[in-house]
Amino acid sequence: MKTKWLYYPVMALFMLLAGCDARHESAGASALVLEGRTMGTFWRVSLADVDASRKEALQKAVQQRLDQDDRELSTWKADSVLSRFNQYRGNDPQPVSDNMADIVTVALRIGQKTQGKMDITIGPLVNLWGFGPVKQPDKTPTPAQIAAARALVGLQHLRVIQRSEGAYLQKDLPDLYVDLSTMGEGFATDHLARLMEEEGIHNYLVSVGGAVLTRGKNSEGKPWRVAIQKPTDKENAVQAIVDLQGHGISTSGSYRNYYELNGKRISHVIDPTTGEPIQHRLVSATVIATTALEADGWDTGLMVLGEEKAKELALREKLAVYLIVKQGDGFTSWMSPQFKAFILPDRE
Numbered sequence: 001m002k003t004k005w006l007y008y009p010v011m012a013l014f015m016l017l018a019g020c021d022a023r024h025e026s027a028g029a030s031a032l033v034l035e036g037r038t039m040g041t042f043w044r045v046s047l048a049d050v051d052a053s054r055k056e057a058l059q060k061a062v063q064q065r066l067d068q069d070d071r072e073l074s075t076w077k078a079d080s081v082l083s084r085f086n087q088y089r090g091n092d093p094q095p096v097s098d099n100m101a102d103i104v105t106v107a108l109r110i111g112q113k114t115q116g117k118m119d120i121t122i123g124p125l126v127n128l129w130g131f132g133p134v135k136q137p138d139k140t141p142t143p144a145q146i147a148a149a150r151a152l153v154g155l156q157h158l159r160v161i162q163r164s165e166g167a168y169l170q171k172d173l174p175d176l177y178v179d180l181s182t183m184g185e186g187f188a189t190d191h192l193a194r195l196m197e198e199e200g201i202h203n204y205l206v207s208v209g210g211a212v213l214t215r216g217k218n219s220e221g222k223p224w225r226v227a228i229q230k231p232t233d234k235e236n237a238v239q240a241i242v243d244l245q246g247h248g249i250s251t252s253g254s255y256r257n258y259y260e261l262n263g264k265r266i267s268h269v270i271d272p273t274t275g276e277p278i279q280h281r282l283v284s285a286t287v288i289a290t291t292a293l294e295a296d297g298w299d300t301g302l303m304v305l306g307e308e309k310a311k312e313l314a315l316r317e318k319l320a321v322y323l324i325v326k327q328g329d330g331f332t333s334w335m336s337p338q339f340k341a342f343i344l345p346d347r348e
């Protein structure tokens with residue numbers, strides 16, 4: 001979805017989370033590993049019990065599936081289905097695939113549950129702050145520019161309509177600009193899991209960017225291990241290891257993608273209420289959910305809400321959430337009870 005790929009200071013956390021670091025899948029744990037690039041990030045599939053002769057065909061099938069998602073959902077491709085919807089200036093319902101209707105439906109629901117903080121109509125603000133296909137600004141946007149962009153943002157302006165013949169998207173603002181970037185990785189991860197099931201494969205770890213889904217066991221017959229690393233400490237400082245049991249996990253981090261403007265750190269996660277990049281002590285939010293898509297939607301909402309409100313929401317919605325909060329020179333972490341249930345008792 002995004003074409004730029006930046007290396008961030010605490011990237012290690014995400015590499016581990018994405019299962020990209022061999023140290024955290026025990027040696028020989030996966031018989032077959034496939035890797036590639038999509039949506040401006042990396043994908044990875046680890047398989048426990050699949051013959052190496054299938055590697056080439058699977059590699060191709062995965063890439064095709066991901067390219068298909070990208071062609072549909074990318075705001076970086078002017079001719080994607082989503083970009084064409086964004087370019088359309090009318091308010092008639094536009095036919096879309098079930099795929100598109102699904103992601104937007106989940107996004108609108110999570111948007112409402114996060115008090116509008118996860119808002120896929122955020123596009124005009126993302127572009128204003130230089131995180132979309134529009135070039136990075138060399139000056140901080142003015143309050144008037146922010147207000148003008150904010151006037152084009154709001155979940156109430158977008159609807160999914162389901163009819164017997166298919167699904168439609170409708171907007172009531174001609175300049176509405178839908179940006180599905182924040183959920184693209186989770187969505188694509190779920191598709192990889194589905195593809196594996198279609199291929200008759202039931203023991204896998206699949207990941208796209210910061211989203212991961214695992215099912216079954218690795219080739220040692222143990223649950224796949226997804227490690228969450230402490231943000232500051234040495235490379236091997238693992239905070240927790242989770243067994244996802246067929247669930248998806250996703251992390252949103254304020255320091256992942258940013259630039260400096262007038263000495264200030266500008267994050268790519270934007271608060272739709274203020275129209276400005278987030279600026280609080282919550283460093284990252286990790287969510288485990290039944291799908292990677294859900295996890296990827298919630299993590300962004302929690303990130304925007306900030307520490308206190310994120311905790312409240314996690315408890316109210318009974319979400320499996322892990323937060324890392326900056327405190328002085330260090331960090332503290334917090335887990336919801338549902339998250340604890342996924343932690344492997346033994347770190348072997």
Ligand code: ADP
Nearest residue numbers: 117118119126131181182252253256268269270
């Ligand atoms: P992270 O993994 O750090 O959460 P993602 O890549 O998942 O980041 O999502 C960040 C992208 O989501 C931004 O580049 C922007 O396109 C979009 N975005 C920014 N703020 C919001 C928001 N409040 N709600 C939904 N999408 C957002």
Ligand code: MG
Nearest residue numbers: 182296299300
């Ligand atoms: Mg997200």
